[in-house]
Amino acid sequence: MKRFKIVQAFALLFLAIGFTACDTEPVDPVLLDNIGENPGGSTGGSFTVDFNGQTYVATQSAAIYNEGMLSVNGVRISGSNIESVSFVLMNPVEGQTYTGNDILIIYTPAMSMYQYTNVNLDEEQPSGSVTITDIDLLNQTISGTFSFTGWWSNDEEDVEPIEFTNGAFTNVSYTGGMPPVNGNEDEFTASLDGNDYAIANIGVAVADAGSGETISINGFDTSNNKVVLTIDASLTPGTYQITGNMLEDVVGARYLTTSPESMYMATTGSVVINSKTEDRIAGTYSFSATNGTEVVNFTGTYDVDYSF
DSSP: OHHHHHHHHHHHHHHHHTOOOOTTSOOOHHHHHTGGGSTTOEEOSEEEEEETTEEEEOSEEEEEEETTEEEEEEEEEETTEEEEEEEEEESOOTTOEEEGGGEEEEEEOTTOSOOEESEETTTTEEOOEEEEEEEETTTTEEEEEEEEEEEESOTTSOOOOEEEEEEEEEEEEEESOOOOTTTTOOEEEEEETTEEEOOOEEEEEEEEOSSOEEEEEEEEOTTSOEEEEEEETTOOSEEEEEOSOTTTOSEEEEEEEETTEEEEEEEEEEEEEEEEOSSEEEEEEEEEEESSSOEEEEEEEEEEEOOO
C-alpha cells in the first residue's frame, strides 16, 4: 500500500508536467523529444543536483504551473538511458522555502519502475526543502534550489538512502499563469529602450466610464513620471494587442513625463494577462509610444491588487 501511494504521486507529477508513461516502462523518448510542443510543459534553463559523488546535469528541463501546483522536472538522456529528478509543490511564492509535507521530490533512475523519493516509507516522514529564488513573469522562467534524502520506493528491497545536495534549477521555462510573485505586495517593473527603468511607487485604480470598468495601473518614478497600463476589467488571461485605436482596443498604455510635460501614447504593443482573480491581476506588457516627435519603447511586468 505504501508503494502504491508513491506511484500515484509520481504519476500525478508527470501528468501535471505533460509527460506520460506506464507504471512499469521507462518514459518514451519520443515524448521527451516533444516537450516543447506539449501544452503541459515548456523547456529551457538548467537543472543540476549532486548525489553519489557526481553532479547530475539535466539535458532537458521543464516546468508548469496549474491550479496552484508547480511541477519542475529535469531529465537526463544518454542514448537509451533516461532518468529524471522532479518535484511538485503548492502555491509557489518568490523567496519562500517549502519543506515537509508541502513538497514531493522524486529521482527515477534509468530503466527503473521504482524511484528514490523524499518520503521515508517506513516512518512516513518527509525530508528536504525547495526554495523559490526567482519568478520572472516577463520571460516566464523560475529559479531556485533544493536538497533531500531519497529513500527507495520499493519497501520490499533493502536499499540504502541517497543524499541529494546542491540542487539548483535556473531560468527553467514554465507554462501556465503564475500567481503573485511576492505574496500580497504589488509589483510593477519597466524597461525603457532596453534599460532598467526604476519604479518608485505604484498606483492602481478601477474606473467605470459607462461602457464597463477599466483597471488602470500606474508606475511612478522618483520624478513623478509614470507608465500607465489600462486593461478592460472583464478580460480573462490571454494576450491582447495595442493598435492605437482607443475606441476599439481593450488594453492600452501611455508614458507621461513632468519635465518637460509630455504624453507618449502607445501605438503598437500588447498586454499579456498571465493570471487574474477577483482581487489580483498579473502579467507582462510591451509597447511603443510616441508624443508626435519621439518614440519610446517599454517592456515590463505587473502584479497588483485591484480590489477596492
